[in-house]
Amino acid sequence: MRVRDSVVVVTGASSGIGRATALCFARKGAAVVLAARREEALEEAARECEKHDGAQTLVVPTDVTDPEAVDALAQRAVERFGRIDVWVNNAAVTAIGPFQEVPLEDIRRVMDVNVMGYVYGARAALPIMREQGHGVLVNVSSVVGVVSQPYNQAYTMSKFAIRGLTSSLRQELKIEGVRGVHVCSVLPATIDTPFFDEAANYSGRKVLAMPPVYPPERVARAIVNMVRMPRRETVVGPMGRQMVMESKMAPGTVENTMGIMFDRKHLSRKEPAPANTGNLYEPSPDSGSVPGGWHGRRRTNVRRTLTAVALVGLVAGVGRRMPLVGGGRGNRRARHVLPVAVGAWKVARVVKKRRSG
Incomplete structure (x- = not known):
């Protein structure tokens, strides 16, 4: 699909991936409809979008847990621009902590935003796309x-x-013979956004961005490319692709690796954090931003990725001595991962030395 002159709705557009995506589409000449709870942040994002020649914007403050508000968002977009070519379901929140200690209402809220918000978005966008005969969700x-x-x-x-x-939506469209309407998913790895600072937290430890950390613009470009050439799914970030690939071959090993990495790298061992609901029920008071201050710049990605690949391999190697959920087959495969990971770790050290020198 042609990106220039397309009409794009982005939820969660006040910061992070959503804001970066809105800016990326505006840069390509699309009209962008920005939706989130923070009107001030949306207005600021719209002004950034409008700096690009020909970019048009529409700000629609929206709580995606309200189906009527999401329907109104779609109608505002159609009233202003006449159609919806692209709808990006992106708004998301999280609550971190031991399962028994995270309040049930917080778990329900996360599901309301992250799942039902996407359901409402799809139900609002797909009928419009079906009628006009084209569109990408x-x-x-x-x-x-x-x-x-x-x-x-x-x-x-x-x-x-x-x-x-x-x-499921792709299957329905195919069975019903709907052509020209595509439903795609994007799977980012750890991205440098304010998301981690805004998380509800019951762990007692400060939430960190688990390395390697990639810039949000990388996800934005992947979404734009997905619109240009729709496909089922894409993973953003080399480390993410590696983990997804290895999870198919040795699921138990990767499951244990992720658990160890989360405990050691995603939760601080030095900084405590009081229990809080983050931005679950009220949006953050700031005006929003694209990066989150986790230094996910392009020039650091090579070293961080190689280091993380080494960590995965080393943990997988250690996993040979650990009881794994996936069983023995994953253990045998881990033996083949370790030499490659050690090599990656050595290369990472050389890269680091050259950059510091």
Whole structure:
């Protein structure tokens, strides 16, 4: 699909991936409809979009857990621009902590935003796309939708559910012979956004961005490319692709690896954090931003990716001595991963030395 002059609706557009995606589409000459709870942040994002020649914007403050508000968002877009070519379901929240300690209402809220928000978006966008005979619905899932995480149950469930929803909708369109309307999913790895600072947290430890951390613009470009050439699914970030691939060959090994990495790299061992609901029920008071201050710049990605690949391989090697959920077959495969990972770790050290020198 042609991106220039297309009409694009982006939820969660006030910060992070959503804001980067809106800017990327505006840069390509699309009209962008920005939706989120923070009107001030949306207005600021719209001004950034309008700096690009020919870019048009529409700001529609929206809580995606309200189906009537999401329907109104779609209608506002059609009233202003006459159609909806692309709808990006992106708004998301999370609640981190031991399963028994995260309040049930917080788990329900995460599912309402991350799953039902996407359901409402799809129900609003797809009838319009069917009628006009074309359109792309992009659902932003996550690598966590393939490889689960501990202490992040609601978010993990939601991202698995989004992939299921996306696949199911594709099947329906195919059975009904609908051509020209595509439903796709994007699976980012760890992205440098304010998401982690805004998480509801019951772990007692500060939430960190688990390395390697990639810039949000990388996801935005992947979404734009998905619109240009729609396909079922794409993973953003080399480390994410590696984990998804290895999860198919040695699921038990990767499951244990992710658990260890989450405990050691996603939750601080030095900084405590009080229990809080983050941005679950009220949006953050700031005006929003694209990056989250986790240094996910392009020039650091090579070193971080190689280091993380080494960590995965080393943990997999250690996993040979650990009882794994996936059974013995994963253990045998881990033996083949270790030499490659050690080599990657050595290369990472050389890259680091050269950059510092």
